[in-house]
């Protein structure tokens with residue numbers, strides 16, 4: 001169920017997510033220890049193109065990676081194929097990216 | 111074998127010979143069930159000896175397959191207590207659990223009858239993965255000299271002792287979940303061809319293993335390498351195919 005392109009998309013999205021996760025956790029710890037309130041954090045992220053790109057790409061990578069992984073599980077464990085397999089792959093991927101995009105837009109105001 | 115043939119079922123009923131309790135799967139593709147047999151235990155006895163004893167002394171209709179009895183032909187593999195084994199070289203003592211044996215046809219393949227699995231899907235995938243050699247020269251060309259130390263030759267040599275027994279194929283959970291997956295043996299064969307300097311089109315080998323049922327489906331958990339009776343390492347061969355195809359993807363976008 002994984003051809004070359006899906007395999008590469010999954011590996012590359014995993015590679016991208018590695019640093020995203022680390023930076024995300026580091027910033028969380030830094031922000032909490034500095035005692036920043038939610039509104040103080042938001043005042044720093046609103047309008048920031050950097051955080052928009054950072055979390056925007058993070059969301060796209062997570063959507064891609066999760067959807068391809070779920071596709072494999074759905075095929076191997078549930079025996080889905082063809083139309084239903086495509087529906088679950090695309091549905092999950094688009095769902096994650098849609099929800100993530102809403103969160104990114106709310107946090108950055110862009 | 112000779113010593114075993116002297117024993118008849120009546121002897122073990124007297125209690126003089128220790129007895130193995132053996133459950134053997136009987137049936138066809140339509141269905142079947144396990145049947146119990148009592149088989150005299152020997153000091154030196156393989157699973158294939160046990161199956162042959164049943165066929166010779168208890169039920170001549172039992173169907174199974176073997177040829178060489180010395181681990182060369184790859185035709186005798188079965189599931190023994192749930193694990194795939196080459197039965198002609200698997201000693202009963204090493205695999206019995208409390209004097210009991212359960213013997214079934216190989217996993218992941220259709221059953222023909224009793225212990226004989228239909229190997230066609232296994233060999234069809236071998237062909238699909240491009241298992242035959244594509245010559246790069248004719249008999250009129252000079253023979254290229256390739257020493258056994260050449261790195262490609264070392265890689266290829268690691269996989270060429272495959273006896274096509276399908277033990278790895280039966281052990282692979284990815285084959286179980288994804289019937290189109292080419293499986294460890296066919297992919298390992300492709301890897302030996304990819305590393306063969308005399309193979310005419312090595313890029314085509316990568317094309318054949320990069321489709322929807324190709325090497326990228328392997329979960330790298332290594333049951334194949336764990337169970338291969340010849341101690342081959344299909345897991346690493348498949349990792350090699352993944353690496354080679356990824357490298358090519360970055361270079362040429364394929």
Ligand code: SF4
Pocket residue numbers: 281282283284285293294327328329330331332333334335344345348
């Ligand atoms: S390592 Fe790959 S080929 Fe080997 S058993 Fe696991 S999934 Fe199958």
Ligand code: SF4
Pocket residue numbers: 271272273274275276277278279294295298337338339340341342344
């Ligand atoms: S790789 Fe090993 S287990 Fe698989 S078919 Fe070849 S010899 Fe048998």
Ligand code: FES
Pocket residue numbers: 176177178179180181182183184185186187196197198199
């Ligand atoms: S009978 Fe030939 S490998 Fe077992």
